[in-house]
Amino acid sequence: VLIVLSLFFLIVASIVGYFMSRKAMIPIVKSYTRQQEFVADASHELRTPLSVLYSSLEVIEAEEQDKISSFSRKVLFDMKDELKRMKKLVNDLLILARSDSEGLDLLNETFDVVSTAEKLIRSIQPLANSGQIQLHLAAPEKLIMYGDQERIRQLLFILLDNAIKYTPAGGEVTVSLHRVTKQKKKLLCLSVKDTGIGIPLEQQKRIFDRFFRGDKDRSRQTGGTGLGLSIAKSIAEAHQGSIEVSSTEGSGSTFTVWIPLGGRKDKEGDI
Numbered sequence: 001v002l003i004v005l006s007l008f009f010l011i012v013a014s015i016v017g018y019f020m021s022r023k024a025m026i027p028i029v030k031s032y033t034r035q036q037e038f039v040a041d042a043s044h045e046l047r048t049p050l051s052v053l054y055s056s057l058e059v060i061e062a063e064e065q066d067k068i069s070s071f072s073r074k075v076l077f078d079m080k081d082e083l084k085r086m087k088k089l090v091n092d093l094l095i096l097a098r099s100d101s102e103g104l105d106l107l108n109e110t111f112d113v114v115s116t117a118e119k120l121i122r123s124i125q126p127l128a129n130s131g132q133i134q135l136h137l138a139a140p141e142k143l144i145m146y147g148d149q150e151r152i153r154q155l156l157f158i159l160l161d162n163a164i165k166y167t168p169a170g171g172e173v174t175v176s177l178h179r180v181t182k183q184k185k186k187l188l189c190l191s192v193k194d195t196g197i198g199i200p201l202e203q204q205k206r207i208f209d210r211f212f213r214g215d216k217d218r219s220r221q222t223g224g225t226g227l228g229l230s231i232a233k234s235i236a237e238a239h240q241g242s243i244e245v246s247s248t249e250g251s252g253s254t255f256t257v258w259i260p261l262g263g264r265k266d267k268e269g270d271i
């Protein structure tokens with residue numbers, strides 16, 4: 001009887017414990033979701049006034065050109081620079097908040113990722129030229145995949161922009177796109193390799209964390225927000241892919257992304 005009674009109490013206690021913990025969890029989960037929604041809404045609402053402020057400054061700069069002193073012109077220039085940073089920060093926060101609350105809303109379209117990369121490299125070439133950095137592309141003629149073209153472009157932009165930012169003049173940045181098979185799955189293997197400053201081993205685990213930035217002064221000089229790589233990771237994961245880094249301090253870094261070519265709906269058979 002004693003054994004049966006204690007078993008009975010144990011079962012009742014476990015059931016009560018289970019429901020109590022669930023009940024306790026619900027408000028926490030709800031408040032977390034509300035917080036994510038709040039960040040998403042706030043970022044969305046902040047975009048318009050920031051754009052209005054930016055264009056107003058441009059109007060003042062253009063119309064009052066001969067009336068304003070060189071000091072005021074410099075102040076205007078700095079204000080525009082800060083507004084640009086704020087707009088980027090707000091956009092980045094919006095992407096991350098959306099990916100937290102409802103997951104990134106991805107399109108599932110068919111596109112040639114090589115031509116996407118070629119176009120992006122053409123548009124980023126002036127930035128590379130100004131930093132005296134050579135850009136290379138190693139890719140087949142075509143590589144068709146399913147996914148969200150704009151998001152993949154954004155992911156590649158983040159990696160390329162970083163590679164250029166963190167590579168001193170005279171360096172090289174190489175983008176590679178290949179089709180690989182891993183555990184019977186066809187994947188896009190995208191990598192961005194630079195000959196830049198590299199990332200200390202102890203920081204490599206943390207660079208995908210939100211707001212993480214390497215050496216403070218170095219990052220401030222480059223004007224980053226510390227959100228780029230966490231967005232790149234969200235985009236790769238939303239495509240059921242992954243991202244990793246290998247780097248040697250002083251000699252360069254390679255960021256590699258694997259994404260299923262068949263997209264989330266796994267249209268591999270068609271590819």
Ligand code: ADP
Pocket residue numbers: 162163166194196197198199207212213214215219223224225226227228229230253
């Ligand atoms: P940030 O806006 O600061 O560039 P990211 O999230 O894109 O933010 O990167 C986080 C940190 O990772 C950077 O501050 C930098 O220290 C490091 N990092 C990223 N890419 C590179 C790279 N290609 N070479 C060296 N360090 C890098």
